[in-house]
Structures are given as structure tokens and as C-alpha cells.
Amino acid sequence: MRTTLSTLALLGTIGLGTGAQAEEHEVKMLNRGEDGQRMVFEPAHLKIEPGDTVNFVPTDKSHNAESILGMIPEGAEAFKGKINQEVSITFDEIGLYGVKCMPHYAMGMVALIEVGDELPNLDQAMEAKNPGQAAARMALLLNEVGQEDASGSDAADSGSTAAADSTGEDATE
Numbered sequence: 001m002r003t004t005l006s007t008l009a010l011l012g013t014i015g016l017g018t019g020a021q022a023e024e025h026e027v028k029m030l031n032r033g034e035d036g037q038r039m040v041f042e043p044a045h046l047k048i049e050p051g052d053t054v055n056f057v058p059t060d061k062s063h064n065a066e067s068i069l070g071m072i073p074e075g076a077e078a079f080k081g082k083i084n085q086e087v088s089i090t091f092d093e094i095g096l097y098g099v100k101c102m103p104h105y106a107m108g109m110v111a112l113i114e115v116g117d118e119l120p121n122l123d124q125a126m127e128a129k130n131p132g133q134a135a136a137r138m139a140l141l142l143n144e145v146g147q148e149d150a151s152g153s154d155a156a157d158s159g160s161t162a163a164a165d166s167t168g169e170d171a172t173e
Contacts, residue, residue, distance in 0.1 A: 022051040022090075027111060029056060029063035029101060039104040041065070041111035044137070045144045050116050053090045056081060056099075063101045065089075068110070070128035071098025073121045095121040096145065098128060098138065108133030112141040119145065 025046055033040035046054065056065035065087050066080035073095030081087030083103065091097065094116030101109035110130065119125075122145070130138045 022053065023048070025052060025054045027054055027056050027065070027099075028059040029065065029109075031060040037108075039101065039107045039109040041099065041101070041109065044111045045114070045141050046111070047114040048091060050092055050094055051090065052115075053088055054113060055086060055088045057086050058084050062103055063109070064103070065099050065111075066102055068098030068100050068128060068130070071096065071121075071125045073097070073115075091115045094118050096125045096142075098125060098130075100130075100134065105130075105134055106132035108137040110134045110138050110141065112138070112145070114145055 025048060027046065028042045030040050030042055032038055033042050041056075048054065058064070061084055064081045064083045064085070067078040069078075072078060073093040076091075076093040076095070076097070079087065079089050091113060096119055097113040097115065099111040099113060126142060128138075129135070
């Protein structure tokens with residue numbers, strides 16, 4: 001029995017067991033992104049699986065990462081990293097998580113973490129209010145939600161419509 005359990009434990013450790021291994025992702029907090037935009041998270045939109053960890057790295061000074069009120073799934077805990085310090089968050093609840101850099105929030109420094117394939121808080125995230133340039137950037141990020149899913153799900157369709165509406169542009173053009 002001990003040998004069987006040890007073998008099963010070993011198989012699980014090397015990835016041959018039933019569960020997938022959680023992954024780690026890195027999001028940089030930057031004064032200027034690769035595309036020239038100021039005050040950004042890179043990448044600004046990340047699709048991960050439940051149990052994955054995201055490391056928010058203050059590559060440039062004066063940044064933090066914290067959750068946006070009204071933009072986390074039910075049952076998920078809000079988080080708030082300190083200025084100039086890396087923060088690692090494990091995302092266990094499925095749904096959308098809005099992330100901001102508090103000092104640069106109104107300048108549009110926001111990110112969107114998409115956890116799993118179901119988005120139970122999509123409508124709530126679409127209705128959340130963001131200040132200044134953050135509103136426009138978040139609308140663009142919400143527009144990306146579900147686009148990697150080629151099935152044309154309702155989540156992707158409603159995300160495109162709401163994001164276009166919040167920017168004042170017609171989604172049909």
C-alpha cells in the first residue's frame with residue numbers, strides 16, 4: 001500500500017496525476033508600456049485558471065496593485081498591495097477581477113484578470129464605475145473578455161456591446 005501511495009504521489013508531482021498544476025504569471029507595473037502608453041499594467045488583460053497566481057511586479061517605482069471595488073467575484077477576497085512592493089495573488093474564484101494602481105488609477109492604470117471560463121460577475125464588472133481615463137481603458141479590456149473563445153459565447157458578445165456603449169462608440173461600425 002505504501003508503495004502504491006508513493007507512486008501515485010510521485011505521478012501527481014510530475015504532472016501525470018489527475019489535477020493540473022497551477023501556473024504563475026507576471027504582470028509588470030510600468031510608467032510606460034511597450035506601446036508607449038503611460039501608467040500601465042503589462043499585460044493589462046490576463047486569462048488564467050482557478051488556482052493560478054499572479055505576481056504584480058513594480059518594475060517602475062510608485063505603483064501598487066489592488067482590487068477594484070465592485071469588480072471581484074462573489075466569495076473572493078479584496079487585495080491591496082503596498083506601493084513599490086511586489087504582491088502575489090492566487091485567484092481561486094472564477095470570474096473577473098478588476099485591478100488598479102491607486103496612485104495612477106484616474107490616469108487609467110487598470111488591469112483585468114479573467115479566471116476560468118465562466119464569468120458570473122460580468123454584468124457587475126460592466127456596471128462598475130471607474131474614474132477618468134480608467135473608465136475608457138477598462139471598457140477596452142472588458143471588450144477583450146471572451147474573445148479568445150472562438151465559440152462566440154454570450155459573455156464575449158455582451159462584453160463587446162457594453163464596452164462600446166461605455167466609450168460612446170457604435171459597436172456596429
